Amino acid sequence: MTVNISNKAAIVGVANTEFSKNSGRSELQLAAEVVAAALADAGLKPGDVDGMSTFAMDTSDEIEVARAVGIGDLSFYSRVPHGGGAATGLVHQAAMAVATGMAKCVVIYRGLNGRSGHRFSAGVSGEITTSDSIHWGWYMPYGLLTPASWVAMCTQRYMHLGNCTKDSLFEVAYTMRQHAATNPQALFYGQPFDRQEYDAQKKVVDPFQLYDCCLESDGASAVVITSVERAKHLRQPGVVIRGVAQGAAANMESMTSFYEGEIATTQPMDIAAKQVYAQSGLSPEHVDSAVFYDAFSSTVLFQLESWGFCERFGAHDFVLDGSLRLDGRLPTNTNGGQLSEAYIHGVNGIVEAARLVRGGSVNQPNKEINHVLVTSGVGVPTGGAILGTMDTL
Amino acid sequence: MSSETLNFEAVQIGDQLAPREVPITAALVVGGAVASRDFTPVHHDRKAAQQAGLPDVFMNILTSNGLVGSYVTNWAGPDSTTKKIDLKLGSPNLPGFVMTISGEVVAKDDALGTVEIAVLGENNVWGMHMQAKVQIELPRSA
Amino acid sequence: MTAADRQALEEQIYAYVGRAIGQPKKSMDDVNVAMIRQWAEVMGDESSIYFDQQRASTTAKGGIIAPPSMLQVWSMEGYPMAASPAVDEQRALHQIFDSFGFTGVLGTNTSTEMYRDLRPGDSVTSQTTIDTISEQKATARGIGYFIETVTVFTDQHGEAVGRQVFRVLKFIPNESNGQGAQDSTEQSGTPAPPVRIPSPRGQDNGWWWQAVDAGKVLIQRCKSCSTLRHPPRPMCGQCQSVEWDSIESALAGEVYSFTTLYHPKVPGYHYPLCCAVIELAEGTRLVANIVGIDHDAVTIGMKVQGKVEQVDEKTMLPQFYPA
Structure with a gap:
């Protein structure tokens, strides 16, 4: 890598809207509100922004959001494909733009009515014919229609090859819910569950029951990114982007990479992790806390292995040691994650990761947090980032 | 006492009721509405049903409730006493569909002598038409 | 709808909570064998206790009773509903919803308790109260409110014989979600x-x-x-040739991974539904269904044999059976 974007850019403002099952307003309005709130958090004016990035899937055009918020001329805008795989990809875009001088201040955002509008659990239907729907055509006739079913196919093989049982899936879902139960913004605030309640939930697709699956929610999240120099003079403590990368594996498909090699792994995440560690010069022992993309409980296990917190198939034992809990080795998804806070396609996870670095998580672990890992969706081309305090520069 | 009635002791949690196939006909939809004195136009007038967004007249709730009731009492026998029917409605039943009703004993209350039956009615076009929980008291063996 | 509209609506509708929809109503007919027989015929009630006095008298009931699920029938208004239904507080409430665009109405739940068997000659009086109105909800049908009414049924002695909770959704119809519009077949009227x-x-x-x-x-x-290579694509990833032909698979293989689906239930499929990645003897993998075996008995590594079958009126698919 000839250009290293490590330590060039910092997160200086973050915001979420409220999370709900029915926002009562348009996705554009959610996006505009959250972008304005993130700028306010940073102590910046809309006119300070000259770059924007969002998901390819987002329905709110950058220039529409810019116009709504009163953002002026833009010199940089971009979109990242592959659903939740885009989350830290937005940080990647922003950090590259800031590091290379293509933009001075970039706002990234994602707003969706994921419950009152289009629900991902409804599955694909092939109603719109595109090259993508031809891909789904290999699954639709057999009934393999939903994200849960695609991830389940890999999870079943993972559980077969390793020593993984429902115990570790429960531990992941349980820990996320414990964190949400003490997060007033979370949709599951005040609603912890125990093993009995977890086991009693309806089966969705083996091995997942209801609590292994993320929420569907309305809401928006935004993050403001500018240079580390400028971050030193802003309202909030800056959160340095120590490393950020994307990854797509050879011969992969979006969500259904079933055809080559071992499917009980997350190769795209392995690729992203390797790059992030190389860029930042950091290694797993430097990471104090993590926000993993948890669309399904098992995806946290895969990612623990990709990022080297344990050996391949070691995640089961790692989580059963209580490692993900607030007093564990790697306090994880302290906001409740997408399993229990809200499903904002991972961008609420970036907000939480920044808060952990700032020391402002509602469930801030009782230890020094210098570096926090945050990741994008699994099963698709994906990515991850390590964020650090300004002191770590 | 009637010999056709199941005894409380003979029924076990997990027992399955024989499925019943109900062809949904215009006669059943309209006849059910009239038998239940429900003259709401969507249950007998196709134009009214179409204005309500459905292609044809559709079964009223009282008929769905009645089909649940008869399904369970036909199984339990004449000495049984239905105490409660909780009914949740799903997709409509239209003429031309076939609904399959199935049931399973899901609970027994020894003190009350009641059993609880989970009933599911699924049609072949739109899936779940109704889900019900029925509490029914059964005579004890002499 | 705007916040102001919503506030105006909610001020009006929530005022109805706790109100009786009208005076107690005595059924026009006492419980009688003619109406019971008609009901039992339509519902497929086989039990003689509903219409055969002689046989009913040999049962524990000692005589004819009305089918328990018939309770609500005794409160129904009947033929006037078709053209000029009586205006009561419930209809007035629905009209308020209608005027704010919540024109859809859908019965979602009933919960009926029967305190005693009703017999010919019993007289049933009913009184309905608007019990609760939910907060605004986003449902699959559209944005709406759930209204719960409670009806108490009493007999000629003033004793309660039953109680029914009736839940309806008043909603703004979701244009894109009209099941009927989507699935209807114009000619026959039947999807x-x-x-x-x-x-x-x-x-x-x-x-x-x-x-x-x-x-x-x-x-x-x-x-x-x-x-x-499978799935097919236009170029060979090994040598970049765009020239290709194909071989026919013998459909012998083993289960590489599998999963069983329960929810959601998509029309056209039968659940539980087992889907698998099959490693074919030829070396490529194929996603297909596993059938002919209880889904709990499927294992990774299991040998399977496939054949192409017609799975519904329009669909041919490879399906795999235990070998």
């Missing part, structure tokens, strides 16, 4: 039984599905280096 969602057929995959229609599963083969 056809659903079939599985077909694959779109384009230049790169249509030939594969046409072969399935004809009962065969093919595997694409590079003409230049003979590498097999």
Whole structure:
């Protein structure tokens, strides 16, 4: 890598809207509100922004959001494909733009009515014919229609090859819910569950029951990114982007990479992790806390292995040691994650990761947090980032 | 006492009721509405049903409730006493569909002598038409 | 709807909570054998206790009773509902909803308790109260409110004989979600039984599905280096040749991974539904269903044999059985 974007850019403002099952307003309005709130958090004016990035899937055009918020001329805008795989990809875009001088201040955002509008659990239907729907055509006739079913196919093989049982899936879902139960913004605030309640939930697709699956929610999240120099003079403590990368594996498909090699792994995440560690010069022992993309409980296990917190198939034992809990080795998804806070396609996870670095998580672990890992969706081309305090520069 | 009635002791949690196939006909939809004195136009007038967004007249709730009731009492026998029917409605039943009703004993209350039956009615076009929980008291063996 | 509209609506509707919809109503007919017989015929009630006095008297009931699920019938208004239904507080409430665009109405739940058997000659009086109105909810049908009414049924002695909770959704119809509009067949008025969602057929995959229609599963083969590939794509990833032909798979293989689906239930499919990645003897993998075995008995590594079958009125698919 000839250009290293490590330590060039910092997160200086973050915001979420409220999370709900029915926002009562348009996705554009959610996006505009959250972008304005993130700028306010940073102590910046809309006119300070000259770059924007969002998901390819987002329905709110950058220039529409810019116009709504009163953002002026833009010199940089971009979109990242592959659903939740885009989350830290937005940080990647922003950090590259800031590091290379293509933009001075970039706002990234994602707003969706994921419950009152289009629900991902409804599955694909092939109603719109595109090259993508031809891909789904290999699954639709057999009934393999939903994200849960695609991830389940890999999870079943993972559980077969390793020593993984429902115990570790429960531990992941349980820990996320414990964190949400003490997060007033979370949709599951005040609603912890125990093993009995977890086991009693309806089966969705083996091995997942209801609590292994993320929420569907309305809401928006935004993050403001500018240079580390400028971050030193802003309202909030800056959160340095120590490393950020994307990854797509050879011969992969979006969500259904079933055809080559071992499917009980997350190769795209392995690729992203390797790059992030190389860029930042950091290694797993430097990471104090993590926000993993948890669309399904098992995806946290895969990612623990990709990022080297344990050996391949070691995640089961790692989580059963209580490692993900607030007093564990790697306090994880302290906001409740997408399993229990809200499903904002991972961008609420970036907000939480920044808060952990700032020391402002509602469930801030009782230890020094210098570096926090945050990741994008699994099963698709994906990515991850390590964020650090300004002191770590 | 009637010999056709199941005894409380003979029924076990997990027992399955024989499925019943109900062809949904215009006669059943309209006849059910009239038998239940429900003259709401969507249950007998196709134009009214179409204005309500459905292609044809559709079964009223009282008929769905009645089909649940008869399904369970036909199984339990004449000495049984239905105490409660909780009914949740799903997709409509239209003429031309076939609904399959199935049931399973899901609970027994020894003190009350009641059993609880989970009933599911699924049609072949739109899936779940109704889900019900029925509490029914059964005579004890002499 | 605007926040102001919502506030105006909610101020009006919540005022109805706790109100009786009208005076107690005595059923026009006492419980009687004629109405019971008509009901029992339609519902397929087989029990003689509903209409055969002689046989009913030999049961524990000692005589004819009304089918318990008939309770609500004794409170129904009857024929006037067709043209000029009585205006009561419930209809007034619905009209308020209608005026704010919440024109959809859908019965979602009933919960009926029967305190005693009703017999011919009993007289049933009912009184309905608007019990609760939910907060605004986003439902699959659209944005709406759930209204729960409670009806108490009493007999000629003033004793309660039953109680029914009736839950309806008043909603703004969701244009894109009209089940009827989506599925209706104009000519017959009756939607056809659903079939599985077909694959779109384009230049790169249509030939594969046409072969399935004809009962065969093919595997694409590079003409230049003979590498097999699935799913089909236009270029060989090994040698970049765009020349290809295919071989027919013998459909012998083993389960590489599998999963059983329960929820959601998509029309056209039968659940629980087992889907698997099959490692074919030829070396490529194929996603297909596993059938002919209890889903709990499927294991990774299990040998399977496939055949192309018609799975519904329109769909041919490879299905795999235990070998």
